[in-house]
Amino acid sequence: MVIKREKKDKFKNFVHTKNMKNALVGIIVGIISGMFSAGGGLLLVPIFAYMFKLSEKEARATSLFCILPMVIITAIVYSKNNFIDWQIGIKCAIGGIIGGIIGSKLLNKMQAKHLRILFILFLFYAGIKLAV
Numbered sequence: 441m442v443i444k445r446e447k448k449d450k451f452k453n454f455v456h457t458k459n460m461k462n463a464l465v466g467i468i469v470g471i472i473s474g475m476f477s478a479g480g481g482l483l484l485v486p487i488f489a490y491m492f493k494l495s496e497k498e499a500r501a502t503s504l505f506c507i508l509p510m511v512i513i514t515a516i517v518y519s520k521n522n523f524i525d526w527q528i529g530i531k532c533a534i535g536g537i538i539g540g541i542i543g544s545k546l547l548n549k550m551q552a553k554h555l556r557i558l559f560i561l562f563l564f565y566a567g568i569k570l571a572v
Contacts, residue, residue, distance in 0.1 A: 462492075466506060473507070474514045480507040482563065496552035 465487055473480040481503045488499035518524055547555070 465491075466510075469506075470510045473510050474517075480510055482566075485559065496555045497547060500547060500555070 465484075469480055469483045469487075472483060481500075484503035484506055485499045488494045488502050489496060492499075494502060515524070550558075
């Protein structure tokens with residue numbers, strides 16, 4: 441009986457308004473990421489940092505954790521529609537794995553202030569490139 445009660449309490453906690461807000465953020469970011477093949481991290485990091493009050497490092501790490509399932513599902517859908525260039529994709533994925541290892545090690549060594557500045561510069565650069 442105690443086990444069933446604990447499961448019910450966990451479910452009630454999951455459907456709590458705060459958790460529904462988290463899920464809604466995930467849905468919106470997932471739609472944008474799926475449509476534009478970008479934006480997951482660009483949207484989630486500021487949302488996690490400012491809306492959910494996570495530290496800069498926690499926001500980035502949590503963002504990456506959330507992006508993985510979105511990327512897998514989106515890649516499956518794109519693959520079914522023959523939108524993936526596998527030669528380019530596999531080579532870039534290998535580079536991304538190497539870069540991800542290096543980036544995660546750098547994240548541990550950098551101060552939050554410097555991370556924020558680099559992120560702002562990256563967003564500014566990306567915005568200009570998209571506009572031009």
